[in-house]
Amino acid sequence: MLFRIARVVLFYVALVAIWQAVVMLEIWPKYLVPPPADVWESLKDNIENNQLPEAVQLTMRRLLIGYSMSLVIGMSLGMAVGTWKWVEETIGSLIVGLQSLPSITWAPLAVLWFGLNDKAIIFVVLMGSISAIAISTSSGVRNIPPLYRKAALTMGANRLQMTRYVLLPAMLPALAPGLKLGWSFAWRSLLAAELVIVTGLSIGRLLETGRDLTDMSLVVAVMTVIVVIGLLADFLVFGRLERWTQERWGYATA
Numbered sequence: 001m002l003f004r005i006a007r008v009v010l011f012y013v014a015l016v017a018i019w020q021a022v023v024m025l026e027i028w029p030k031y032l033v034p035p036p037a038d039v040w041e042s043l044k045d046n047i048e049n050n051q052l053p054e055a056v057q058l059t060m061r062r063l064l065i066g067y068s069m070s071l072v073i074g075m076s077l078g079m080a081v082g083t084w085k086w087v088e089e090t091i092g093s094l095i096v097g098l099q100s101l102p103s104i105t106w107a108p109l110a111v112l113w114f115g116l117n118d119k120a121i122i123f124v125v126l127m128g129s130i131s132a133i134a135i136s137t138s139s140g141v142r143n144i145p146p147l148y149r150k151a152a153l154t155m156g157a158n159r160l161q162m163t164r165y166v167l168l169p170a171m172l173p174a175l176a177p178g179l180k181l182g183w184s185f186a187w188r189s190l191l192a193a194e195l196v197i198v199t200g201l202s203i204g205r206l207l208e209t210g211r212d213l214t215d216m217s218l219v220v221a222v223m224t225v226i227v228v229i230g231l232l233a234d235f236l237v238f239g240r241l242e243r244w245t246q247e248r249w250g251y252a253t254a
Contacts (some may be wrong), residue, residue, distance in 0.1 A: 034217040039224065042217040051201065052225065059190065059203040060229075062118060066125025067186045074130040074182065075175075078137025079167065088138070095134050103128030103189035107196045118200070121193045128189025129182040136178020140171025176245045180238040187230065 016036050022028075023035040030038075046052040081092040106127045110120035144167065152166045194204020203222060210218035 031214060031216060034220060038217040039220045042215070043221040043224065046206070046218070046221065051206065052222075055201050055203050055206050056225065056229070058200050059194065062121050062194075062202070063125065063186060063190050066122040066190065067129060067183060069122070070126050070129040070133055070182060070186060071179070073126070074133030075137045077130070078134040079141055079163070081134065082138035082141025082171075092138065095131050098127070099131035099135065103185065104192040104196065107193055110193070111197060116197055116199050120197050121190065121199070124193035124197075125186050125190045129186035132185050133178055133182040136175055136181065137171065140174030140178075141167060143174055144170040173245050176238075176241050180234070180242065183233065183238060184230075187233075191226065 020036055023030065023033055027033075034042075043052070077091060077095065080087045081095065082088070103124055106124045107120070110123045114120040114123060148166050148170055149162070152162050157166065191204050191207075194202045195208055198205055198208060203226065206222045207219060210216065210222065
């Protein structure tokens, strides 16, 4: 464990050293590629003046609302698509088609329907992640051995019990990667929407401010925060869920 942590730390230290070396070579001007020290100062200043914590709080609130909605709707649609053939041929084909549609293309409709507010941004997040969750859920349902259903019906399980004790546990190995993929789509959709639909002090608003002021230190600092949030989400939630699923169903490798 300690060796693994040391290896990761050394990797990122090496990246920062390469970054500093590129700056010192003056291949690009400093206002385009700021040195690590300037990015650190920008990060520290925006934390001290409370702008960055406030922006992260607003962005994460939008993400949690939009992603939670996509979980409920996407899993419901996915279970219906995986259960009934006629739903797969109709709604299922629409979901597959919508997955190829970039989420930011929903922004103009969202603004027209909801206005320049949080509802428009949450709608873009919802539309950006719902397809991935629905498709992974439907795949999980279709891959459930028919024997599981027959055994549950033989023991008198009703529809609610079938879903709670048979379908959800059995499809979790296929669903766990889909939940992670849906979160990544939701995260990207959110940041893209915040750049287009500027309302409130959010991470996207800080990126927009850095661009308008040609403050690349601020832009890189905010990008670093975005990467850190992504790594934390994977380490604390989705990575653990995948490992638990692999161990629980015997897919883990030695």
